[in-house]
Amino acid sequence: MLDIRLFREQPDFVKEGLLKIGVAPATVDEVRGLDERVRALKTDAEAKKAQLNSANKAMGKASPEERETKRAELRAEGDAINSLDAQRAEIERELQKRLLDIPNLPHEKVPVGKDEHDNSVVRTVGTPRSFDFTPRPHWEIGEKLGILDLERGVKISGSRFYVLRGAGAALQRALITWMLDIHIEKHGYTEVYTPFVVKEECLYGTGNLPKFADNLYHDVEEDFWLVPTAEVPVTNLHRDELLEASALPLHYVAYTPCFRREKMSAGRDVRGIKRGHQFDKVEMVKLCAPESSDAELELLLDNAEDVCRALEIPYRVVLVCTGDKTFSSAITYDLELYAPASKGEEGAEWLEVSSCSNFRDFQARRANLRYRPEPGAKPEFVHTLNGSGLALPRVMIAILENYQNSDGSVTIPPVLRPYMHNRVLITA
C-alpha cells in the first residue's frame, strides 16, 4: 500500500509513477477526494464530540432533575455524531479499498515497458552445452527413467499435479536440503519452518489479497489459506511488531510447498512439471532499514545466482520492466535457467526459477512491520525483500534436460552428490 501522505503531498509524483504501470492518473485525484471528505467529516465530528464529552461530564455532577431535562438533548447530539461517523466510516472503507488496489510504484531503475518482451537482460552466465544428439524434454526423460509419473498425478489429484518417484523424489529432496544449507551456512540466513496455511490478513500483508484471490486456495469453513509462497508466512512473521534498529537486517530462509490455482494461466505450460498447482520452493526473505534495501537486493540476487552457478547450468538475470512487474514489487530481477528441450518440438527456453524483489515499504505498511531507527525516535516502516532460492520443479527440469545423456540416463550435478549418497547417475 502506498502512503496516503504521498497522495496529499506529491500527487504529480504518484501520477507519474502510476502512469508507468498503466494506472490512470485520475485514480490519484479520486483517492485525494475521498481522503479530503474523510478528514472533513472527521474534524467536524471530533469538534462535536469534544462538546458532547464535556456536557456528559457535567451530567455526572448535575442533580437528577437537571439530568432529566438534558437527557433528550444530549441523546440527539449523540445521534447526530453517530451519523457523521457512519458516513465517514463508509467513505473511509471506500478509500481503504482503493488504496489496497493500487500497485506499488516502480523503482527508478526499472525500465519502462509494456510486457515481458521489454524486460532487459542484465547478464547471461555460462554457455549452453552442445548436444551430439537431440535433447529430450524433461517429461520424456523423467517418465522413461520412472522418476516422474504425470499420469498418476492426474489420477489422484487432477491436471497440473504430478508424482515424483525413487531418484526423482530423492533429487528434489537433495536440492531442498542443499539449497537451504547454502543460504544458511554460506550466506548467513536463519532457517525458519512455518505453517503452510495462513490467515487472510497475512495475504493482505504481502499484497496477494484482495486483488489476486482467484489464484489462492482456501478452506471454506475456516480462515485458512494455503500459502502461494513462503514469502507470505515469513514476511508476516513480524507483523504488528515494532523492531529495534539493532535487530535489522533480518535474513530468513524457508522451505515450503506452494499452492496456486493458476486459473489465469489455463492452457499455458501444460506439458511436464513447469507449472503446477503445488510446487516446492526455498525462499529468502529480508527485512531491513529503508536506506539499505537497494544494497540488500543486490546481495539477495547474488545469493540466488550462487545456486545457479553451483549447479553449473547457464542462466541469465533479467530486470523486469514496469509492465511486467508484480503488484507489490518496486523492482524485480528474474533469474532464468537454461533448459534445452523444455518447449518440446520448439526446443530450448529460459525457465524462470527465481524472482528477487524489493517491495520497499509497500508490504510493511500493509502488514504493519515497523522499526525504531534510533532509541526514542518515531517508528518507521521497514523495507521487505524476497527472492526464490530457488523454485524446485524448474530446477529439476533444468537438471534433467542439461544433464541428460544419450542413453537416457541423467548425471547428477556434482554439488548434489553428497546429498544423494554420492550417487553419480540416475538410470532406468
Add this chain to the structure above:
RNA sequence: GGAGAGAUGGCUGAGUGGUCGAAAGCGGCUGCCUGCUAAGCAGUUGUAGCCCGCAAGGGCUACCAUGGGUUCGAAUCCCUUUCUCUCCGCCA
C-alpha cells in the same frame, strides 16, 4: 470436541457506570546525592490521527483483545469473534 477461567500501558497488576488514558510496583529516561558500586531522593515516561503555531509547544479525538449493543455517559453492563490457561475426551 465438552466444561470452566481469563485477556488492562514496555512488564507485573488494581480498577464493576461519571472525578479513568487509567492506581501501585518494576523497568526506562533526566537531575540530585553518597567513597563501601549499587542504593537513596526528586521528576519524567503509551500509541495514532486531526487542528493551531515559524518554532518551543499547545488543543481536540480515538484506543483497556475484537466487533456490535445498552446508556446522557462504558475499562466497568449485555452479546459476537479471536486468543490464552485449567480439566476431560481424542490423537502422530
